[in-house]
Amino acid sequence: MSDINCIKHLRNEKGLAIDKIANTLNINWRTAKKYADESELPSSIIKPRKGMMYEEKWGTMVSDWLFEDAKEKKKLRRTNLQLFKELQIHDFPGSYRTCCNFIQEWRIQHDSEDQDRGAERLEHPAGEAQVDFGVMEAVEEGKSRDIRLLIMSFPFSNVAFYEPMPSENQECFLEGLKKLFDKAGIIPRKIRIDNLTPAVKKTRSKTEEAQLTDEFLRFQLFYGFETQVCNVRKGNEKGHVEKKVGYIRYNFFSVPPVITGLEDLSEKLLAFSIEDQYRKHYRKEVEIQALWEEEKLTLKNIPNPGYPVRKEALIKVNAYNEIKLDDTILHIPKGKNHIQLFLVSTWEKYQVITPDGEIIAEGPRPYMNKRKVLPWKETFKSWLLKPRVVEYSRYRQYLPGRIKDYLDIPSNHLRKQRIEQVLALLTRYPLEEINEDFYQHMMEDQPLEQNHPFDVNWNHYDQLGHQGGIE
Structure with missing residues (x-):
């Protein structure tokens, strides 16, 4: 609209000819003529449906078939592909997608005639x-x-x-x-x-x-x-x-x-x-x-003490003194020595108890220790391409302390070398083990004559001793 307004301003207020407007704005002469002299009325966004399914007989045919199928059991109704093949028998020139789009729209419209698809806004009282x-x-x-x-x-x-x-x-x-x-x-x-x-x-x-x-x-x-x-x-x-x-x-x-x-x-x-x-x-x-x-003010007070959440069940161990809990096999020492055993479980732990009340096995429930290893190999490979990303990476906060300090250096060149070194170690050890035995792993695959960043060069101390600096 701003372009149209500019054309009309040049025509009506400045009195420029159509050729002049076209050359000034670098537009086609017919475009300048259209917007300079013709009235610009608002156009409706509601457009009549176009296409072969609406302008020709094909849409009417499919609608009649769908009305017929609606009276049959669901398993007897024709599929979209079957309806498309029947259209092809009558020399339908359109594609399968055109047919499917029409069928989908038809079903949405006619299903909503009997049932409102909209959701009702619910009111929620206090409490x-x-x-x-x-x-x-x-x-x-x-x-x-x-x-x-x-x-x-x-x-x-x-x-x-x-x-x-x-x-x-x-x-x-x-x-x-x-x-x-x-x-x-x-x-x-x-x-x-x-x-x-x-x-x-x-x-x-x-x-x-x-x-x-x-x-x-x-x-x-x-x-x-x-x-x-x-x-x-x-x-x-x-x-x-x-x-x-x-x-x-x-x-x-x-x-x-x-x-x-x-x-x-x-x-x-x-x-x-x-x-x-x-x-x-x-x-x-x-x-x-x-x-x-x-x-x-509308809610209830909490009773004290609270409800004791626990589950008790009679269990049997197999020939190997084992039971199954949380899809995990647990070994119960001497479980086969007892005719009856009871499994008492809470949300975080379990106990195996004899009828006399003796606890013969207990521990955290298996899912309490479920963990997944972070994708450190893939992460270090991506860091290798862009070493400067390390200090802003979302994974940086998950690095163990020694490795985080090892990579926390200003030099991107040296950081890349250290990333390569840790990545090589990751092919043999998990990251936690590398962090635990950090200095030992850092010395692996290093030539004896090569000084490691964490090595101490004792020659400097020897020189100080010869100069009288160390007694």
Whole structure:
């Protein structure tokens, strides 16, 4: 529009001829004539449908076939490819994609006549919470660790609390809820969840009532809240906590944080939750913390002591004194010597107990020590191409202390040499072992006559001794 305005200004205000305008603006004479003398009216963005499927008989034919197929059972309806082949019998000149696009549009339009595809905006009264898991990643002891983050959000005030757990089993789910209640300082009156396996017995149809597991029912009765299970495949019914999964991922876990354990991460997440309350609500234009204080008045107090989350089961060991827990084989010393054994498990540890109460085996649950090695070889290869990237790399904070100091030098040329040296060692040892026996590994593959950066040249001290500097 600015170009058109310039053309009309030169024509009407300056009185220039069409040829002069065309030469001045370096445009075609017909373009200058069109915009200089013709009226510029607004054009509608609503355009009639064009193409062979709308302007010729082909669209009508496909529509008639789809109407016919709608009356048949689903398995008897023709596929897109079959409809396309029937069109080709009638000399259809178009492509298969043209046919598919028309069929897709037709089905969307006609399916929506009977059922509204839009979602209804839900109102959330104070005292209601939504709970769900989200999978995140953190770095512990130089290795990557998957975190099952249990999130409890309150849509009325937009407050959320987060608790990291090692798994999504029933013990972790119930223990995570306990910890979330403690962080919030209250218990919600109603909790909305999806069809979580620890809480719902089985996958149900759209018409079947949700059946809660016995252990979750006991937990619910102890704390006195009500549970509302979402309909199958209706994640929008707990959309607030779904958005909180993305919110914490992009604002806290965008770069995997370095942690010393789940307790350390839990404390950091609590600090994040408290700090996040001092901003305005996205719709109510009131500080979240003020809304939270208002909502807490409608919530319940936490009973003391809390619910004891544990699972007991009668087990049998195999001929090799082994049991299976968390998809891991565990050896139970002299387990075969007992007719009965009981497995008592919490979210973080297990015990194998005899009927007399004797503990014959115990330890952390296998998933507590699950770690994944960071891709150090690929990382060092990329650093080798651009050594200056090391000091800004997202992986730098995960480097063990000695190796980090070894690469923390101003010279890119020397840094590249050191990257090559560590990369060569990575083909034989893990990075943690290189860091632990750092000086020994740095001397490998070095010629005897070559001075290493960490070697001491004793000749300097000998010279000082000859000069009288050392007695």
